[in-house]
Amino acid sequence: MYNGSYHKYTKHFSGFTLVELMVVISIISLLMSIMLPGLGQAREVARRLVCASNMRSLNLGWIMYSHENDDSIVSANTQLNDGSLKIDYHWVSDGRLEIGNIVGGTEKAIIEGALARYLDEATETYKCKSDKTEMVRSYSISNTMNGYDCGCKNNCPTPYGDAISIRHPASSLVFIDADSNWQIDERAWIAEGFCPMNWDKKVWNVKGENNITARHLDGCNMSYADGHVGSHRWRDNRTIELANWNFSYNDTKNNKDLDYLIKIMEGPMDR
Numbered sequence: 001m002y003n004g005s006y007h008k009y010t011k012h013f014s015g016f017t018l019v020e021l022m023v024v025i026s027i028i029s030l031l032m033s034i035m036l037p038g039l040g041q042a043r044e045v046a047r048r049l050v051c052a053s054n055m056r057s058l059n060l061g062w063i064m065y066s067h068e069n070d071d072s073i074v075s076a077n078t079q080l081n082d083g084s085l086k087i088d089y090h091w092v093s094d095g096r097l098e099i100g101n102i103v104g105g106t107e108k109a110i111i112e113g114a115l116a117r118y119l120d121e122a123t124e125t126y127k128c129k130s131d132k133t134e135m136v137r138s139y140s141i142s143n144t145m146n147g148y149d150c151g152c153k154n155n156c157p158t159p160y161g162d163a164i165s166i167r168h169p170a171s172s173l174v175f176i177d178a179d180s181n182w183q184i185d186e187r188a189w190i191a192e193g194f195c196p197m198n199w200d201k202k203v204w205n206v207k208g209e210n211n212i213t214a215r216h217l218d219g220c221n222m223s224y225a226d227g228h229v230g231s232h233r234w235r236d237n238r239t240i241e242l243a244n245w246n247f248s249y250n251d252t253k254n255n256k257d258l259d260y261l262i263k264i265m266e267g268p269m270d271r
Helices: 018-068 107-111 237-243 256-264
Strands: 139-141 173-177 219-224 229-233
Antiparallel strands (some): 173 219, 219 229
């Protein structure tokens, strides 16, 4: 019969002390604070790439439209396409921005647009992954690409009507990340051609339904008439503030971002 002391053959385990647990938790919290911003930035880079892919598909459809229509380019405007009147050249078919319009800002407006058939009516192509609003569309076409010729009021450039007249396609804006101010109107959508500046005074002229964005790491994606897509980061903090709907930042003196947009949105008479 065994008469030895039991404790001699028993292993005794001690747990963490409260101080040790607090040290471990502090280290884990520190590591998370270091890693999370990097992970968030990586996710946004991925979203930016998906957005660029969307824009590349849209731009390809834009080019295919011109090939099938004797070099005429699709309208940058967002009015209704009416088959009975043989109107089928607006890239999306939202109609006028007015009360009672049940088509504007819906997938129906996208599907009935002139570009939808070139994208197999894939409505998700029109939506940026970084766009947190309920809008179905996140992009706009430069007004200089067959948009409204608003004449002399703001000294706007005459829009291009066909692809062959675009003399510098590699530096001529087509699609761009855009925004509509849902803080003002929850039923709003991105209307008409993209034109966020007053050409006569060379200042920002942001409207509630058409604004620049800074959703991609303080920048946005842009596509050009030669088919390439690039990511542009705004260089002026005032531009980023304006993209976030801070209208007090309309001081445009020495704003390189505004100068760049004006350059890539020049019309045929300016080049």
